[in-house]
């Protein structure tokens with residue numbers, strides 16, 4: 001079994017994380033519960049930042065908070081000197097509540113509303129990553145009205161097909177995101193941005209997809225963008241201050257995944273930008289990146305209680321846990337795979353193969369297929385590894401299942417950072433039939 005970060009088996013033969021026995025966590029916080037290894041998040045953040053520092057590159061490492069956005073996580077990102085990528089008013093609001101420095105916030109999204117843009121302007125955030133012509137016009141209008149100048153990056157699609165699941169591919173021509181670099185739209189957007197007295201085009205952004213293991217896509221994207229920047233320098237005297245190459249660095253969920261170290265992705269990107277910049281006699285831009293999954297993914301473990309079992313003779317043994325697609329939708333959405341152990345006896349030899357079913361009313365609510373496990377009793381605790389990215393952030397209340405709490409562990413200490421949702425929370429926004437407002441014609 002692969003143990004991530006501070007995860008280990010302790011003297012009592014239990015899984016521990018951050019020096020805390022997971023069974024104690026279960027006793028205190030119940031199940032399901034998301035547990036985060038804070039030391040591992042810090043290590044990952046430092047891995048990215050130190051590589052830029054070592055190679056003498058001015059950079060921003062922006063945590064893509066869509067992967068896992070809570071006040072405590074945003075504060076942790078701030079403690080580690082990261083910048084922050086937000087994609088909605090809600091993520092921005094979380095950053096505001098966490099007192100995150102506004103100048104290090106970058107606002108993304110392919111359909112930011114007028115209200116969201118106004119909020120970004122009001123809080124004077126670091127920059128807006130403009131995605132399309134509609135937004136460019138709207139932002140220019142809002143900035144003019146408020147008589148402010150906003151820094152922007154233009155998100156471009158370089159026409160790269162990275163090797164990953166179709167739903168998380170974003171750099172190809174046929175994408176809902178960004179200005180196309182090849183068909184002239186990116187250049188048109190640049191001219192509009194340069195022409196505006198209320199916008200300052202800091203540079204370009206691209207994000208080719210998520211859970212990518214190969215550096216080729218990043219290299220090709222950097223090449224294509226810098227070639228275009230050279231043309232724009234000649235034609236429009238535009239020099240880019242910033243080149244943001246997005247996130248998407250892959251992590252290990254199972255033994256099928258073989259990611260490289262975060263530092264290796266960064267080194268390859270830096271070297272390519274340096275080579276290309278030298279080739280075109282271009283000033284070296286700042287390099288920004290936006291890792292989400294690779295900062296928090298393997299730091300998260302979800303603990304579940306084992307419940308019912310259904311054996312279909314000669315077919316399959318189903319073992320159900322007290323969560324499922326409501327706290328981790330990734331297996332149902334992307335056929336994502338995970339590894340797991342019994343937290344109360346991780347070293348015990350497997351003696352059967354089971355499939356872990358969630359408790360939602362959906363046949364597709366299967367968390368792990370064909371997992372070798374020791375014979376289980378109900379009340380055993382299943383620890384599913386690597387659930388730190390897009391688990392809590394994509395959690396939902398399907399079947400009115402309350403979302404689990406989030407606990408940070410570090411140096412033998414556990415801190416509750418998100419409370420468990422209660423049944424009262426679930427109905428908090430509901431109004432009884434008689435009190436609802438009806439609109440009459």
Ligand SMILES: Cc1ncc(COP(=O)(O)O)c(C=O)c1O
Pocket residue numbers: 064067085108170207209210211246247248249290291292293294389
């Ligand atoms: C624009 C942008 N930046 C950053 C990310 C973070 O990606 P990941 O979590 O794969 O690092 C995403 C998500 O794919 C994204 O769309």
Ligand SMILES: N[C@@H](CCCC[NH3+])C(=O)O
Pocket residue numbers: 066168210211330334389390
């Ligand atoms: N939510 C996706 C990644 C989407 C990345 C956001 N652009 C996942 O869990 O893999």
